[in-house]
Amino acid sequence: MATPDFIGKFTANNPGLMTLQGTNQYIVGKESGLVIDVALSADSNMDGIIEQAEAMGVKKIEKILLTHIHSDHTGGALALRKRCGAKLGIHRSRKGYLGGEDFQYDDNDVLDFGGGELKVLHTPGHESGHCCFYEQGDKVLFSGDNILGYGTAVIHPPDGNMSDYMKTLERLLGFEMSLILPGHGPLIGKPEAKVREYIKHRMEREQQVLGALRANRNTIGDITDAIYVDVSAALKRVAEFSVQAHLEKLERDGRVKKEAGRYLLLSDN
Numbered sequence: 235m236a237t238p239d240f241i242g243k244f245t246a247n248n249p250g251l252m253t254l255q256g257t258n259q260y261i262v263g264k265e266s267g268l269v270i271d272v273a274l275s276a277d278s279n280m281d282g283i284i285e286q287a288e289a290m291g292v293k294k295i296e297k298i299l300l301t302h303i304h305s306d307h308t309g310g311a312l313a314l315r316k317r318c319g320a321k322l323g324i325h326r327s328r329k330g331y332l333g334g335e336d337f338q339y340d341d342n343d344v345l346d347f348g349g350g351e352l353k354v355l356h357t358p359g360h361e362s363g364h365c366c367f368y369e370q371g372d373k374v375l376f377s378g379d380n381i382l383g384y385g386t387a388v389i390h391p392p393d394g395n396m397s398d399y400m401k402t403l404e405r406l407l408g409f410e411m412s413l414i415l416p417g418h419g420p421l422i423g424k425p426e427a428k429v430r431e432y433i434k435h436r437m438e439r440e441q442q443v444l445g446a447l448r449a450n451r452n453t454i455g456d457i458t459d460a461i462y463v464d465v466s467a468a469l470k471r472v473a474e475f476s477v478q479a480h481l482e483k484l485e486r487d488g489r490v491k492k493e494a495g496r497y498l499l500l501s502d503n
């Protein structure tokens with residue numbers, strides 16, 4: 235499905251290993267509108283967002299919403315708020331985090347964007363206050379960093395939580411979606427298949443972690459080496475966070491216990 239004409243995108247110039255081509259900043263609205271995520275405070279970034287809004291016929295940016303607090307999504311939020319006189323919102327759990335928010339939102343709140351509404355879904359996993367926004371008319375999900383255009387989301391403990399993340403993915407399957415617009419990477423035209431692929435990938439990883447534990451690999455480093463062969467040093471660090479996140483989930487599930495930095499398998503079924 236093509237992106238509906240009340241949704242526009244301006245990708246920030248912050249490409250990288252974690253940000254892919256850069257952070258996608260979305261403009262949603264008709265005559266007035268809102269912006270989801272602002273990565274950079276540079277004038278060129280704000281100009282890009284405002285020009286995109288004008289090209290859509292959005293004369294006033296009324297609100298700024300944040301999917302989560304990581305700096306590649308919030309770095310320009312206060313600057314754009316000041317420039318446009320927009321009201322800045324953030325998840326209730328992150329009240330005061332940027333020091334200039336005007337309102338908070340929480341799960342199931344409905345936010346008006348001048349021509350339609352977005353439903354707030356509190357979707358912890360990548361970050362504990364993470365929110366997705368769901369446009370019910372055209373069934374579009376703004377997924378932030380919980381689902382990316384390609385690759386997988388990073389779950390970085392302690393704030394990133396694999397148990398929460400798996401629940402979030404399962405919950406998203408309950409929404410009818412025609413399109414996912416992610417925080418990084420290209421749009422996702424087959425939403426349900428993508429979410430199912432994400433769930434399958436995590437379940438396979440969990441099995442790999444259990445397999446490594448059965449083979450008496452007991453530290454995060456050792457387990458990572460067993461599972462991830464041929465990764466660069468930079469990605470290795472990310473892989474270790476992922477392994478840690480899986481181990482913490484298995485601990486919560488009562489299948490693993492941690493003792494003096496080593497992870498031990500408790501039950502094996």
Ligand SMILES: [Zn+2]
Pocket residue numbers: 252253257304306307379417418
């Ligand atoms: Zn991000």
